[in-house]
Amino acid sequence: MIVRERPSPLRLFFVLRGTILPRVLPQVLGVAALSCAVVWASRRSAALHLPSASPAPLSLLAIALSIFLGFRNNACYDRWWEARKAWGALLIELRSLARDAIALLDDGGGEEPAAGRQLARRLVHRNIAFAYALVGHLRGQDLGEAISRFVEEPERGRVLASRNRPDALLRESARELASFRRDGRIADIPWQALGERLHSLSGVLAACERIRFTPLPFSYTILLHRTAYLFCLLLPFGLVDVLGWMTPVLAAAVAYTFFGLDALGDELEDPFGEAPNDLPLMALARTAEIGLLEALGEPLPEPLRPHDFILP
Amino acid sequence: MIVRERPSPLRLFFVLRGTILPRVLPQVLGVAALSCAVVWASRRSAALHLPSASPAPLSLLAIALSIFLGFRNNACYDRWWEARKAWGALLIELRSLARDAIALLDDGGGEEPAAGRQLARRLVHRNIAFAYALVGHLRGQDLGEAISRFVEEPERGRVLASRNRPDALLRESARELASFRRDGRIADIPWQALGERLHSLSGVLAACERIRFTPLPFSYTILLHRTAYLFCLLLPFGLVDVLGWMTPVLAAAVAYTFFGLDALGDELEDPFGEAPNDLPLMALARTAEIGLLEALGEPLPEPLRPHDFILP
Amino acid sequence: MIVRERPSPLRLFFVLRGTILPRVLPQVLGVAALSCAVVWASRRSAALHLPSASPAPLSLLAIALSIFLGFRNNACYDRWWEARKAWGALLIELRSLARDAIALLDDGGGEEPAAGRQLARRLVHRNIAFAYALVGHLRGQDLGEAISRFVEEPERGRVLASRNRPDALLRESARELASFRRDGRIADIPWQALGERLHSLSGVLAACERIRFTPLPFSYTILLHRTAYLFCLLLPFGLVDVLGWMTPVLAAAVAYTFFGLDALGDELEDPFGEAPNDLPLMALARTAEIGLLEALGEPLPEPLRPHDFILP
Amino acid sequence: MIVRERPSPLRLFFVLRGTILPRVLPQVLGVAALSCAVVWASRRSAALHLPSASPAPLSLLAIALSIFLGFRNNACYDRWWEARKAWGALLIELRSLARDAIALLDDGGGEEPAAGRQLARRLVHRNIAFAYALVGHLRGQDLGEAISRFVEEPERGRVLASRNRPDALLRESARELASFRRDGRIADIPWQALGERLHSLSGVLAACERIRFTPLPFSYTILLHRTAYLFCLLLPFGLVDVLGWMTPVLAAAVAYTFFGLDALGDELEDPFGEAPNDLPLMALARTAEIGLLEALGEPLPEPLRPHDFILP
Amino acid sequence: MIVRERPSPLRLFFVLRGTILPRVLPQVLGVAALSCAVVWASRRSAALHLPSASPAPLSLLAIALSIFLGFRNNACYDRWWEARKAWGALLIELRSLARDAIALLDDGGGEEPAAGRQLARRLVHRNIAFAYALVGHLRGQDLGEAISRFVEEPERGRVLASRNRPDALLRESARELASFRRDGRIADIPWQALGERLHSLSGVLAACERIRFTPLPFSYTILLHRTAYLFCLLLPFGLVDVLGWMTPVLAAAVAYTFFGLDALGDELEDPFGEAPNDLPLMALARTAEIGLLEALGEPLPEPLRPHDFILP
Incomplete structure (x- = not known):
């Protein structure tokens, strides 16, 4: 995620980092070059020109393209925001699970409070591992080291060997909670409350998988890419008679807008990647880690800071 | 579902597989042919031409058509995405049900852990069958073989004879859970937790049936089909005076966009079919199968791979 | 609901049944007639004509009208789909209630399983009656005969005398469940689970009432009707100079689109009626009946079939 | 709320009651008068006219204005519909609370069913008072009389003295339920079920307060008001050369549409007022009263009828 | 939040306070100045002018810009409204928590009602502190004084030292509730009900953090800022030939609309700031304080009043 103050109007046109411009520059320059060629040719020979009065025919295509690009961008933004919501729900559930586990197990162990504290600590540590395992699952990274810091053998081996590590971690927690319940360490109702948290974490996992592995229909x-290209290739022919040598300027501006929005949609479509506009999963996982360790009263790492305006 | 890297701009215009072009090619060529005829006729006789200055009258229709096609496509995409969400919820519920059933029954059987393990295994296997039965229900396929792999007689017979197999499987699970509860194998609160999962699976089933059996209002x-045809048939008459022999190019581009979006909406409207853009139900069911078998510690099948870019 | 294959492009223009055309034909013909009169008059006298160059002034109105009609249609479609969702939720809750009631009561009656089975049967039958009572409530029909098939005296009398029959049926179920609980036939947690189902049915009832009895703001x-009429009445004046005798064709096409979408919105606004595009409430109630009777193992009626492409 | 059949096309233009026309008539007439002045002046002196060919520059503003008015109207309609949903949820919760309270307390009082019946009756009456108290809270009316009919002293005094009467009524119910639970009149699980209802009523209250006390950003x-005025003031200048003496007609039609939608948004923005398009809170509260009294078997008042097409 | 009656049409153009005009005035004046220069130059030399007939090429850009600004504004408004909903949920949960805690603990303390009352009071006071701590967390303010009024040492020290004070307060409540449960002061089911409230408060906290710390993709x-600037800079060139000295007027009107909507989106994007259109967090926290103190029967502070039309 890009963390950056909005630039002043003057600097607005010169910011490159974190904007979509580098990605679409070739296409924009291509349209500008085509426009120049069209203007030059039209000045040479009158045989080439398209309309003689207005770019109105193109506006038929422009309206449709704008509306459909708008809907697609909306859908992509919704995916991006839904992904952020899933990670927000992750924070909720992790914090609630830690809060309840510590409150219930820590002081409630009867004759052996230290043992209860150990159990709560293990449960909370496993949840930190869940956050990192989810990052790895969604980004196709290993992150085995981060997981190993919070999970001990022999569980660590089982988790690292699983095809779906976050799900394996949830299973470990469920098994542990069921054994707590069987041992009478935890009553039915608190068991149910903690189980609801695990169920919600399962929901977060499935929501993230859904967004990650199901792109928009190809x-x-x-169709939108093709229409955008078609439109931008026809644009200079439509503008040349009206605008003359101003054609490349306006054509490039229009191409920048349309290609830029198209490319932006592509970037938002998969919000879990490592592109500049993607969600800062590592920073969110670190936030979760800090919150849970603070709840345990353990030493806290520093929050991640943006590097070159980008939060990883 | 089409699983494919986005093609480079150069190849963009030549990709056919998985695009909407083959479906709308006849109409696009028809509009182009009509345009040629209109241009030819207008060159011959001045009596036929429509406007003398601009395609503005058509833009009245184009605006309305774009907006309404946009709304319809939005509605169809929402159906498609809601269907995907229902299958995501299916994964959540199946995993949670398996996680809890194994944790509760497996070790909790008291004197006979092996018996508890058998019960959990049967419950989980039935849930795998539920996923395949739902695929069959939505696609009008039999898939009796896949169901039979995970359900044993006499239950198998009852399920295969039912008009609504997924619902029959849920009833079997409910009956089994109620008998566990009566036998004291499972306490009230865990029974309720597992029952909530069955209720949610019932919700997934009804959501899928809703999308599958209730199309958009006919x-x-x-109305949109007719307006799209009307518009594209009037288009050459509106453009011919302004564009001359460029008319077929622009008319075909516009027709491609409008017919393409119309056809795409048709395809997304029923997301459970077997068209290229439909949801990969078989692959999702396989994913569920893998996750549940891993939870049981049983041998895993391979995930389904896309064949010719298409995931079934 | 209209159940019909999409017609081929050729037949597309000649389908009447189930389309909006019959409803808007008078207005469309009126606009065409007005256009003819305007063209004829403008040929006669030059004093009458509106613009001399383009229909641009009308496009100001067309843009606004398209966008607002689009939003209104969206809102109406959302009502329609929300109504379908409410009926989907009805299926979920009825099936879950039947599933749990049968599993809990049937075998759990202790010394008298037959008595438990009777109780479950009565509960499930009452739920079938709920579906039919809801149809009657929403369509202003009596349907007392369908309700009477599943509810016995003296309850039948109380229900039929109530001003809100579906709500009365829920009250009967709540009373019966409370007496089961008092008699020790059903424990607290299962009572709560079944009560949640009744609460959700109450939600379905209120959602349907909300959609049925609160139309869009008058x-x-x-405002949209008036703007649509104003626009279509001004249309011929705007087109006559540009299009000549083509004016009636385009004006009728535009009028068909705008009046058609306006009329379609009217039809979707109240999705519980008996117009062709309304929801097939009787067929949905029959689906519920079949599912519940199958759960009881009783003889099943046939599903309703579309008659003349229309499912009631 | 306006309850009225849709008028026939002929009468459509003459309906005033319940439409937005009276509210925007001054502005529409103002625009028409300005248009006349502009046409008259432009005939006199050629120095005043704006464009010489087309109203195209104005269309730049018209597009933006339409889209933003569309979004704003959508937001206002969403508020209106959300408010209706909150009142729908009120009905659900009140009915469920009454259903469960009567079923649980009425017959379950052990040795003294009449006492249990009294308790249930008091609870249900308080809920009717809640509906009227909410109307008063949202409309800034007193309605103390309606509340007093259903709540007795000394509770009545406490409630009427509170700054937030609906919340005070919920507190009274919570206190009573807690005392029932302490007395063993009601077990934990039913207490929880009834408590959930109170929590949902709290949610209805907060949702209504949110919509009532937080308007759209000023x-x-x-900004939209100003743009609409700017646009309509510039309109005659843009149309005069093209339309001549038709300018006032089209300018008034456009002004009617834009001002009308703007004013309609204002009306829908606060759905709890007493304007004709606002929600019929008194009628909804009466509906709740009838339903709850029927559940108690008490004499029923008549539903409210629309007066002069308006339901209060 | 701005609390202000809508001004009359006459005064509409002169209201500054609380509107977006002061923020965009420099840009609007800049566009007007540029327009004057362009008109002046075009009168001098014919070499500079852009189009000779219409601003149609610009409309291609205007359509796209309007639609995308519309979508962005919609997204920003949704964030703003979602933030308001989160604070509405805060009110719901705080009130329900207080209602249940007082009802359960106050009279239920068995031999020592005063002690139970003290416990309930401490719980409710901590919740008031939660509201203020959330304001401080979201606005980057300290507000330690407001928190200290409601939390006592040693808890006060722990909370003020935490990096996330609202979360620390929730942990304190969870710990206290768990100890009540261990001491038998509160049964399992009520403990669960109160725990659900804490979980929901955790959800409110995470939702607010999500909106506060995740802006729209940079x-x-x-991209929209740039397109808006590009469009407004090209605007005078497109209008000069058609409008002459009216160009600055229309260009400024268009620039005001587009820059205004862009700036408004910026303001709504972060609804927790202290700009005039942001949410009145302090007033909402005060509302919560009043409601909770009234529930305790303690003396009430005054609600906050708008100062210079602005509620803090």
């Missing part, structure tokens, strides 16, 4: 994306 | 679809 | 509807 | 409203 | 904002 045909939809391709 | 009149809505027909 | 002023909104009237 | 700047947003002002 | 690239999206920059």
